[in-house]
Amino acid sequence: MNVTTFPQTEGRRKIIVNEVLNAVTHGIGTLLSIAGCVLLILKGSQSGNVTEVVAYAIYGASMILLFLSSTLYHSFSMTRFQKIFRYIDHAAIYLLIAGTYTPFCLIAVRNGQSRALFIAVWAIAIIGIILKIFFVGKFNGISTLLYLGMGWMALFIIQPMYQTVGLNGIVLIGLGGLSYSLGTIFYSNKKYGFMHVIWHLFVLAGAAFMYFGILLYV
Numbered sequence: 001m002n003v004t005t006f007p008q009t010e011g012r013r014k015i016i017v018n019e020v021l022n023a024v025t026h027g028i029g030t031l032l033s034i035a036g037c038v039l040l041i042l043k044g045s046q047s048g049n050v051t052e053v054v055a056y057a058i059y060g061a062s063m064i065l066l067f068l069s070s071t072l073y074h075s076f077s078m079t080r081f082q083k084i085f086r087y088i089d090h091a092a093i094y095l096l097i098a099g100t101y102t103p104f105c106l107i108a109v110r111n112g113q114s115r116a117l118f119i120a121v122w123a124i125a126i127i128g129i130i131l132k133i134f135f136v137g138k139f140n141g142i143s144t145l146l147y148l149g150m151g152w153m154a155l156f157i158i159q160p161m162y163q164t165v166g167l168n169g170i171v172l173i174g175l176g177g178l179s180y181s182l183g184t185i186f187y188s189n190k191k192y193g194f195m196h197v198i199w200h201l202f203v204l205a206g207a208a209f210m211y212f213g214i215l216l217y218v
Contacts, residue, residue, distance in 0.1 A: 014193055022074035025200040029067035029207065036211050037064055043215065055106040059214065062099025063207060066092040070200070090132040090143070094125035097150045100210055108164045108218045109157050117156055124150055144184055151177050169217030176209030 037060025044053035069092045073085035098121045105118035128146050131138075154161070154177070162170050183202025189195045 016078075018194055018197060019074045019077045021194070021197045022200055023071050025197065025204060026067045026070040026074070029200075029204050030064060030071055033060065033063040033067050033207075036060065036215070040215060052103075052107055055103045056214075058102045059099045062092070062095045062102075063211070066096040066203075067207075087133055091129040093147060094128040094132075094150075096207075097147065098122045098125040100214075101154070103214050103218045104154070104157070104161060109160045111160065113160070114157050117153060121150055121153060141188075144188060148181060148184060151180055165213065165217035169213050172209050172213035172217070176206045176213060179203075179206035179209060 037057070040056035040060050041053060044056040065088075069085060069088040073082065073089040076082055076085055101118060101121045105114040105121075108114075124146060128143060128150075131143065154173070158170075161173075165173070179202050183199045183206065186195045186202065187199040
């Protein structure tokens with residue numbers, strides 16, 4: 001009897017450790033996002049431009065929501081609240097991507113191309129959220145492709161963005177996008193333990209690169 005129960009106990013222990021690490025990593029991200037959002041809003045308020053304040057606030061709020069929803073989802077992964085937080089967690093990914101575009105499209109690059117991109121990414125985000133809510137557990141591959149596609153749509157405004165944020169800004173933004181993209185390899189890999197924790201670390205790195213790109217150069 002001990003032989004048969006040991007693997008179950010060991011497996012459960014690994015799951016618990018994995019979920020604790022998932023919650024802790026993005027719990028740290030939540031706290032950092034709150035502080036970062038405050039700094040961005042203060043930066044926007046100094047310019048006296050309402051558009052800047054709103055754009056920074058949208059981005060900051062989307063970042064907080066992503067890390068907070070992820071933290072709650074993994075904290076309550078073994079409870080009846082798991083499904084609710086899973087909806088929010090997956091929807092928050094789309095919101096963060098669209099939210100990250102907002103300062104670039106409304107502040108850094110102000111032309112017809114950036115406005116079209118702004119509308120496009122938010123439209124895709126809404127479609128993606130609807131898919132996640134009404135088709136939970138389905139179309140996961142499509143969702144991952146949407147995440148990647150939305151992220152690299154920034155290439156459509158890369159030239160005017162380079163003129164505004166400069167080489168250093170482009171490097172930070174590029175590193176952020178690369179971190180998110182490489183992270184999806186681990187996000188999609190369910191075969192080995194702690195793959196999701198590694199995904200979380202890539203998300204933290206990507207968010208940090210993007211944040212400093214926006215804070216310092218947008």
